[in-house]
Amino acid sequence: MNGSMADVIAELTALLGERGVLDDPQDLERYTTDWGGDRLGTPLAVVRPQSTEEVAAVVRFCHERRIAMAPQGGHTGLVGGALPDADRPELIISLERLRRIRQLDPLGFTMTVDSGCILEEVKRAAEVEDCYFPLALGAQGSCQIGGNIATNAGGVNVLRYGMMRELVLGLEVVLPDGRIWNGLKALRKDNRGYRLQQLFIGSEGTLGIVTGAVLKLLPRPQRSLTALLAVASVDAAVQLYGRARRECSDLLSAFELIPRLGMELAFEAASQLADPLASRYPYYVLLELSASGPVELDELFERFLEQGLHSGLLLDGAMAANVAQAQRFWLIREAMVEGQRLRGEHLRTDVSVPISRIAQFVEQASAAVVAASAHATVLVYGHIGDGNLHFNILPPAGLTAEAASGLLQQLEGIIFAEVDRFDGSISAEHGIGRAKQEAYLARIAETELGLLAGIKHLFDPLALMNAGRIIPAQPQS
């Protein structure tokens, strides 16, 4: 960085106005911690541009002065990608003031938004026009569209609608040197040249800052059906998924696995919850069907239910009688995560394997964990239709914090080794950031790393933009 800090702040303030620059340590706090409570380095300052042009002006300024930048959305990521670097000072560029919904086209089923729009607000704006933006995440009340794009966010409806990658039609990006790349077309089909848009999606802010996006909308579901089903095993859940996928004709929008322990954790976290079923079962599936037009979902589901019971795959089930009950079923899913947190330090993973190998993976990975630590508790839940499991571990009781932490790290290595044996991924939806970098780098070929580094260098030769996330920072020139 050239020039004194005070000069830099003064110049940034000249660019963005008083409200656009924060450097009081108290004001910064909010931008340097994330959901999990993790905290990294202290930023130079936080800037809050209000428009694409202001973002471009800040980035140009940083590029000229060789100031490292960390773009930031809702900082609800789980891999530390949006937090400032501990080793070198970074300027946090918050997109929180880019909040305009630029256009909504209900006939074309598209919506153009600023990247700082909160996911929940985007979903609500779509609904007003009888449309639907399907991305659904726990953090949707605070995560931003730009962050969803940068991290290629997933969530509970991916099996039907795809990840963020499949929900974006166009992008506007400020490149690391401050030039604006304009790819904001509202087209369903545009087959010209290399699809740079796809490179920006999931690049975790390392190739540029998303400032605007054209999103793909769908018709708003008019009917939906939520059910909690009981099965004997993970294998039964997978088999049942295969049937649901076929029998429910592309109207299946969620198929979540919840183990008995998950149910109990949910009850611990949300005392208002009661078990929807009379008996206890080893595993549950939270299933959702939805349709925008007049399809008889009840009939469809009842046939599926009958066949499931008849085949023995399905042991029991409850269908939500109304919206309130459906919300309670979903609360089980959310409260389970909260209950897990209440139990104290634990290992969270986000792995995927081919759907047909889920059951075998869970069996073998569980055995490997138990062999290494007989009293560790395995907690597996997740998105069966995506092959995406959160294969988590609660450590045995009575360990010191240090011992627990060491054990969990060791168990993560064991789980990841099983993922490798099953041709899986150690990061199905959360990305790499910094938290998973070591495990990621250990698994990719030199060819891949060379190409990634080449791309990073092409877009950001000075290594100023969210450097050190995904792949290690390159030497600054």
Added chain:
Amino acid sequence: MNGSMADVIAELTALLGERGVLDDPQDLERYTTDWGGDRLGTPLAVVRPQSTEEVAAVVRFCHERRIAMAPQGGHTGLVGGALPDADRPELIISLERLRRIRQLDPLGFTMTVDSGCILEEVKRAAEVEDCYFPLALGAQGSCQIGGNIATNAGGVNVLRYGMMRELVLGLEVVLPDGRIWNGLKALRKDNRGYRLQQLFIGSEGTLGIVTGAVLKLLPRPQRSLTALLAVASVDAAVQLYGRARRECSDLLSAFELIPRLGMELAFEAASQLADPLASRYPYYVLLELSASGPVELDELFERFLEQGLHSGLLLDGAMAANVAQAQRFWLIREAMVEGQRLRGEHLRTDVSVPISRIAQFVEQASAAVVAASAHATVLVYGHIGDGNLHFNILPPAGLTAEAASGLLQQLEGIIFAEVDRFDGSISAEHGIGRAKQEAYLARIAETELGLLAGIKHLFDPLALMNAGRIIPAQPQS
């Protein structure tokens, strides 16, 4: 190129065997013409490797000897991307002998195939396991999966299932220096690092040669419904699409616009066809619904039909009573293209605009064409649900070939200018190749071109791999 041609052939033959190398001019013919009958340069020779390893060996050899390469699938593309260069000799690398279906996983809904597999064969193999690979194209009997990936193929079911980009889970690619990039994972979700796979898809063979792919499968539709509907205008067709999209709950798999002239061209080309409707109408929509499970499509469609008639959007319609009749409806769509060809030289385009602006675009672009050439005939058909129109022109009768050709070129410029005014794309699904390069380059920003050239250089610094397609060839080092 270093070394004599005879040496090169001898060495290639040593690598691939006698059947693996063709250099007799008669044998080459088949590889140097495409569907449209276009013919470009004469290749050095054609090689036909049988495995990924053989492809890698050939590419390594070419890389060492600085021999330019043109990978080739079914050469059914429409923009000249797969044909040999006229200016410098290229070795055609045909993938036609990479024909293995490596694996099919009906529970995981994935299929791993060699890139030389014919699309039709892939679709059939999926059906045997009660699965479905949805890509559907006129050329499906001869186009290859690798070509579909390289060009990001589209077709008639994109509105429901997406383009090829959305149907690929994993790829295996031989890079321009002969290294193998292995991204062959059968995962629905894998969110690690930059998604290179997305860069290869649609890169038209300029970044490497796809040798294998993991495809996303769906449940096989058990029920389908095909109907031919009559509407008064393009605007009515678009409005009707909006209703169908909502009322048919994600079960709409095709929505094709056909003008009256298209219907007549179809009758000219296929004399066995009869008009399914008693009266003549300005425009038709070919609509298809399908479902893998027990959804009452007839009921769903009848309600949609009733509302359409009631609202006045729909003038008339016929529902196919059986599979044979549905096939006849689809034959209208195909025969129309053949009928257009029978009329002699004409202009074909492949443009897209936002769905909600289709009607206005067609009106204004038609007016612009007629203003320039009062007796030119506009023929617009295409995929309403994708905003993708084939806005074609039949020249006035009685022109010399030269005059017709000059006029059509002028009219293309006029149509493309209208596309620009509507924020559209001059290539919605066919790609750039060489045929659209000039129009493409005239429309992209310097920023974009710089990044594309940088990516090309990163993957292929010697500019040996399908150079000159999409962007101009870089100077050879």
